[in-house]
Amino acid sequence: MEASSTLEQEAQALKHLTEKRNRGAPKTKITFRKLDIGDFDRGYYELLANLTVTGDVTRERFEEQFNFISPATSHTYKIIVGIDDEKDKVVCNGTLILEKKFARNCATCGHIEDIVVHPDYGKQGIGGDLLTALSEMGKINNCYKLILDCAEKLEPFYGRQGYKYKGIQMAKI
Amino acid sequence: MEASSTLEQEAQALKHLTEKRNRGAPKTKITFRKLDIGDFDRGYYELLANLTVTGDVTRERFEEQFNFISPATSHTYKIIVGIDDEKDKVVCNGTLILEKKFARNCATCGHIEDIVVHPDYGKQGIGGDLLTALSEMGKINNCYKLILDCAEKLEPFYGRQGYKYKGIQMAKI
Numbered sequence A, B: 001m002e003a004s005s006t007l008e009q010e011a012q013a014l015k016h017l018t019e020k021r022n023r024g025a026p027k028t029k030i031t032f033r034k035l036d037i038g039d040f041d042r043g044y045y046e047l048l049a050n051l052t053v054t055g056d057v058t059r060e061r062f063e064e065q066f067n068f069i070s071p072a073t074s075h076t077y078k079i080i081v082g083i084d085d086e087k088d089k090v091v092c093n094g095t096l097i098l099e100k101k102f103a104r105n106c107a108t109c110g111h112i113e114d115i116v117v118h119p120d121y122g123k124q125g126i127g128g129d130l131l132t133a134l135s136e137m138g139k140i141n142n143c144y145k146l147i148l149d150c151a152e153k154l155e156p157f158y159g160r161q162g163y164k165y166k167g168i169q170m171a172k173i
Helices: A004-023 A037-042 A044-048 A059-069 A126-140 A152-160 B004-023 B037-042 B044-048 B059-069 B126-140 B152-160
Strands: A030-034 A077-084 A089-100 A108-117 A143-150 A164-172 B030-034 B077-084 B089-100 B108-117 B143-150 B164-172
Touching: A004 A030, A004 A126, A030 A126, A037 A044, A037 A059, A037 A089, A044 A089, A044 A108, A059 B089, A077 A126, A089 A126, A089 B059, A089 B089, A089 B108, A108 A126, A108 B089, A108 B108, A126 A143, A126 A152, A143 A152, A143 B143, A152 B164, A164 B152, B004 B030, B004 B126, B030 B126, B037 B044, B037 B059, B037 B089, B044 B089, B044 B108, B077 B126, B089 B126, B108 B126, B126 B143, B126 B152, B143 B152
Parallel strands: A108 A143, B108 B143
Antiparallel strands: A030 A077, A077 A089, A089 A108, A143 B164, A164 B143, A164 B164, B030 B077, B077 B089, B089 B108
């Protein structure tokens, strides 16, 4: 379990980001926070289906995986969602995995995964705010860098968020 | 902590890979196993210095990070090293990070990190055997895929190990 001060800093950063976004009178008010077990009923899988294959996950299996990962207190998984409070729906997801290394003075590397914004909520800057939230989680946890893999066509989007091309991703199934 | 049956399967797989390699009367006999806290004294940082910046890590800091990661029993970190038994030196390292997802039927994705073979031990097939060991760890832990980031020039090497180009890696410092 993470030190409470780190968890408190994370909660504060998400609260500030939420307030900052909503002060701007956006088209949709969004609350950024960590994934909650109740998000299964807020359309979490309908959201993820816009990213990849989800499979037919039962509530029981979701809760089992949720309890294993423990997003509220995990020191490894920082899973950030955005909620459309009016509709009580999850409209975006982004995950930061904290990898502890032995190299670089035992540094922490942040891996960004599973970035998705529901297509009904596009063109509202939600993806950018989500990446800002993940960067804040990275800073609080002293990441020396954040890395992500994406399709070549997304290079301009992530470029605008401060990411630079580093190399290639390879996969084995 | 991981279920003992998984840990036993992992130990068996590493034992088999070690026996298979050494039966072939290689130039150097190598034992593949998980990282051990004693590897600090077997040149672990001298090895890592061939991969990246290591910093000046004291034994105390190494042990603190080792105890946090808990490579012997962690369900997230599978850190495999190869030992030159005759010289009692760590000659290669490869890390598999197991990421639990909610998508893809709550699948596990394996991230391969920190692959390095000491330059004195090149051209002996050690890198290939190390990747085989990590693939075995991935199979035992039901990974639906293994992914890694590398420089473009390494695409042929990983291609020979069954990896295919998937996209690009971007980083933010």
